[in-house]
Amino acid sequence: MLRFILYACLSISSTLFGQTNYLIGGLPSINFNQSLPKGYALNFKTESRFAFASGSFGEFSQQQLRYILTDVSATATKQIGPTSSIGLGYLARIGREKIGHRLAQQYVHLNRIGAVRVAQRVVTDQTFVAEEATTLRARYRFTAEIPLNGEKIDAHEFYLKPNAEVLYVWQGNLHEPQFRLVPILGYVFTDNNRVEMGVDYRLSGFSTNLTVQTFWFVLSWYIKN
Amino acid sequence: MPIKRLNFLHLLTAILKPHRGSVSLLFLLLFGLPSLLVGQQKYEREFRIKTSEVPQAALTFVQNLDVGATPKWFREESLDGHTIEAKFKHQKQKYSIEFLPNGTLVDIEIETKFKNLPDSVQRTMLKELSARYAKTHFQKIQVQYTGLKSGAALAKPDDIQEKNFTQLRYEVVLKAKTAKGWQWLQVTFAQNGSFIEALEIVTRPTDNLEF
Numbered sequence: 001m002l003r004f005i006l007y008a009c010l011s012i013s014s015t016l017f018g019q020t021n022y023l024i025g026g027l028p029s030i031n032f033n034q035s036l037p038k039g040y041a042l043n044f045k046t047e048s049r050f051a052f053a054s055g056s057f058g059e060f061s062q063q064q065l066r067y068i069l070t071d072v073s074a075t076a077t078k079q080i081g082p083t084s085s086i087g088l089g090y091l092a093r094i095g096r097e098k099i100g101h102r103l104a105q106q107y108v109h110l111n112r113i114g115a116v117r118v119a120q121r122v123v124t125d126q127t128f129v130a131e132e133a134t135t136l137r138a139r140y141r142f143t144a145e146i147p148l149n150g151e152k153i154d155a156h157e158f159y160l161k162p163n164a165e166v167l168y169v170w171q172g173n174l175h176e177p178q179f180r181l182v183p184i185l186g187y188v189f190t191d192n193n194r195v196e197m198g199v200d201y202r203l204s205g206f207s208t209n210l211t212v213q214t215f216w217f218v219l220s221w222y223i224k225n
Numbered sequence: 226m227p228i229k230r231l232n233f234l235h236l237l238t239a240i241l242k243p244h245r246g247s248v249s250l251l252f253l254l255l256f257g258l259p260s261l262l263v264g265q266q267k268y269e270r271e272f273r274i275k276t277s278e279v280p281q282a283a284l285t286f287v288q289n290l291d292v293g294a295t296p297k298w299f300r301e302e303s304l305d306g307h308t309i310e311a312k313f314k315h316q317k318q319k320y321s322i323e324f325l326p327n328g329t330l331v332d333i334e335i336e337t338k339f340k341n342l343p344d345s346v347q348r349t350m351l352k353e354l355s356a357r358y359a360k361t362h363f364q365k366i367q368v369q370y371t372g373l374k375s376g377a378a379l380a381k382p383d384d385i386q387e388k389n390f391t392q393l394r395y396e397v398v399l400k401a402k403t404a405k406g407w408q409w410l411q412v413t414f415a416q417n418g419s420f421i422e423a424l425e426i427v428t429r430p431t432d433n434l435e436f
Contacts, residue, residue: 033432039406043436075436079407082362082400085435108435112364119434143434150299151312153429154270161433191429224430 020211022061025051025068027200027216033224039079043089047071049216069095075104084109093127100129115151119143133172141165145186159186161196169204176207184218192224271301271310279309282328287311291381292320315382321367333385334367334396342366342395342418349418350395357420358401364409365398387416398426 029047036042049068055061075089085108093100104125111118120142127135143163147153161184168177184198197219205212276284279298287296296313301323308331311322319336339347354361372391379385387393395414400407401423409426 031432031436033430037405043432045436077435082360082402082407087435106435108431110431110434117431117434119431121435145434150271150273152271154272156270157272186433191427194433196433220433222430222433224432 019056019209020213021054021056021205023051023054023212023214025049025214025216027218029218029220031220031222033222035225039085041077041079041085043073043075043077043087045071045073045075047073067096069093073102073104075106077106077108083111091125093129098129100127102127115147117145119145135169135171137167137169139165139167141180153186153188155188155190157188159188160184161186161198174207176204178202178204178206182218194222196220196222270303271299274298274300274309279311280324280326280328283309283311283322283324283330284328286324286328286330286379287322290379290384296322320382320385330373332369332371333390334369335385336365336367339363339366346395346414346416346418350397350414353414353418353420354399354401354412357423358403360402362400363397364400367396369394369396369413392416394421 027047027049029045032044034042034044048070051064051066051068053061053063071091071093073089073091075087077085077087079085087104087106087108089102089104089106091102091104093102102125104123106121106123108122109120111120121140123137123139123141125137125139127137129135141163142165143161145153146160146162148158148160150157153159163180163182163184165180165182166177167180169175180200180202182198182200184196186194186196188194197217200214200216200218202214202216203211204214276298278300292313292315294313294315296311299310299312301308301310307326309324309326309328311320311324313320321334321336323331323334325331342350370385370387370390370393373379374389374391377384377389379389393416395416395418397412397414399410399412401410409428410423411426412423413421415421
């Protein structure tokens with residue numbers, strides 16, 4: 001069944017975008033959040049990337065489990081209004097050969113429309129890797145959290161969390177938009193302990209005429225103290 | 226009655242117990258330790274129920290009200306017990322009718338807008354809030370009717386009026402800036418807008434929406 005869904009996704013994508021490369025992988029992550037007085041909070045996150053398969057549509061694909069990298073990040077946030085917060089973060093991207101450093105600045109606006117919690121996030125970030133041009137990105141993400149039982153998400157209940165994100169990336173002479181669509185199914189153990197899983201679909205490579213589509217299987221664990 | 230739940234850490238430890246290798250240790254460090262930091266949560270849950278599970282008295286009460294729309298029925302559980310709630314929309318207003326498990330009416334709440342409250346109530350509410358909090362941001366306002374008068378007949382939603390009940394209050398969900406920072410509160414006001422009480426709402430984390 002999973003193979004059929006993947007095949008269907010890849011076939012549709014191939015029809016839509018012509019010559020493209022693809023990557024299918026896994027994206028497990030752990031988020032730990034610590035509330036602090038006066039509206040401050042800290043977020044620690046670790047996220048690894050594993051590739052399951054990669055190649056070009058219509059050609060032989062490489063199917064091998066391989067580790068790619070691990071991101072470790074810390075972000076401090078401060079609530080600046082009843083529905084909004086700002087944050088500053090640092091991320092270390094630990095690859096097999098290089099380590100990258102990323103600084104991020106974010107603004108989040110949270111709202112509620114009926115039973116649905118809605119978040120809008122704007123992020124700018126700067127990534128520094130030795131011997132590479134600095135990468136600058138501007139991102140906007142829209143997320144909805146939809147209870148599947150009742151009007152709010154309680155313990156031992158599932159919920160949907162679709163999100164869509166638009167990014168614009170600058171690196172040296174290269175600049176391009178990127179898109180992400182992430183349908184997520186979540187489950188709440190307790191109010192402060194939940195897991196989410198889904199597919200993080202990413203579309204990039206417009207500036208090089210070789211579109212890259214990435215399908216990350218997401219498994220995230222959120223813990224709050 | 227609270228339902229006994231599996232402790233996630235216990236489950237995890239049981240799975241890992243036979244494996245004492247370094248991989249298991251790493252796994253436990255990564256996944257087990259953070260869950261130790263998670264405190265006990267109050268057991269409270271709301272979920273949809275079928276009409277067949279609704280107490281007959283509650284069903285009859287709502288049917289007699291002739292709400293037009295089909296109400297959605299919920300069961301709200303807490304450590305104190307449970308209540309049954311009917312929710313529906315009538316003329317673009319949200320209604321919520323709460324019953325005891327035997328079908329006895331608890332209260333009726335109708336969502337409204339601040340501007341629709343009487344001017345004197347608006348002024349008193351704002352005065353009361355500004356005396357207590359630096360800033361406030363309203364999220365939801367409900368008019369709460371309690372104590373149906375004997376002999377009062379509710380044949381339609383428009384009959385839900387002050388004259389048919391012994392008590393009218395306002396229940397406001399708002400975010401207030403306090404010495405601790407911004408907090409979600411449920412503030413109850415009397416019919417004239419005077420402050421009765423404020424309860425802190427334990428909100429669900431937003432980390433999964435922010436990161």
